[in-house]
Amino acid sequence: MTKFHKVFVYGTLKTNEPNYHWLTEKENGHSRLVGNAKTAQKYPLVIASRYNIPYALDKEGVGENIKGEVYEVDDLMLSKLDILEDHPKYYKRKVKEVILEESGEKCEVWIYLLHTFKDSMLNLPFLVSYESKGDHGLPYVMRYLREKPGSEYWSDVKQE
Ligand code: PCA
Numbered sequence: 001m002t003k004f005h006k007v008f009v010y011g012t013l014k015t016n017e018p019n020y021h022w023l024t025e026k027e028n029g030h031s032r033l034v035g036n037a038k039t040a041q042k043y044p045l046v047i048a049s050r051y052n053i054p055y056a057l058d059k060e061g062v063g064e065n066i067k068g069e070v071y072e073v074d075d076l077m078l079s080k081l082d083i084l085e086d087h088p089k090y091y092k093r094k095v096k097e098v099i100l101e102e103s104g105e106k107c108e109v110w111i112y113l114l115h116t117f118k119d120s121m122l123n124l125p126f127l128v129s130y131e132s133k134g135d136h137g138l139p140y141v142m143r144y145l146r147e148k149p150g151s152e153y154w155s156d157v158k159q160e
Contacts, residue, residue: 006072006073008098010039011112035101042064048124051153052138058115058117068129070098090151090154093110
């Protein structure tokens with residue numbers, strides 16, 4: 001039997017954002033949009049690193065109730081998302097609660113949070129909702145456009 005999971009995306013995986021194609025690529029498995037939602041708790045959502053990457057920091061109670069989208073995904077898609085987000089070394093996938101916009105219903109979902117981040121990131125502006133081309137003027141730099149491949153830029157945001 002196929003097992004489904006719910007994932008809340010708040011960054012580049014949202015509809016029409018730079019990594020959205022991962023969720024729609026047939027070879028990555030199944031995904032279905034459940035609806036818009038916001039986190040039940042507050043988190044700091046910031047844009048950081050030399051590549052302008054969005055991060056929800058693992059610091060509950062600080063920041064905003066973040067807006068995003070809930071997807072139903074299968075095992076294969078979840079494993080593909082884990083590869084994209086490099087869970088658990090880079091982002092860490094955790095279970096949190098969100099509130100669905102349409103029904104007001106609460107639901108438990110997976111969310112990719114940045115753990116062990118630099119304290120200075122808490123001085124950045126906290127967003128409610130992410131858009132790569134938003135008026136913050138910090139558009140996301142796609143992987144294939146980056147100077148060097150690899151994860152050397154993690155040192156911009158990760159606390160050793
Ligand atoms: N992708 C994941 C986490 C941050 C990002 O850019 C997401 O959209 O939820």
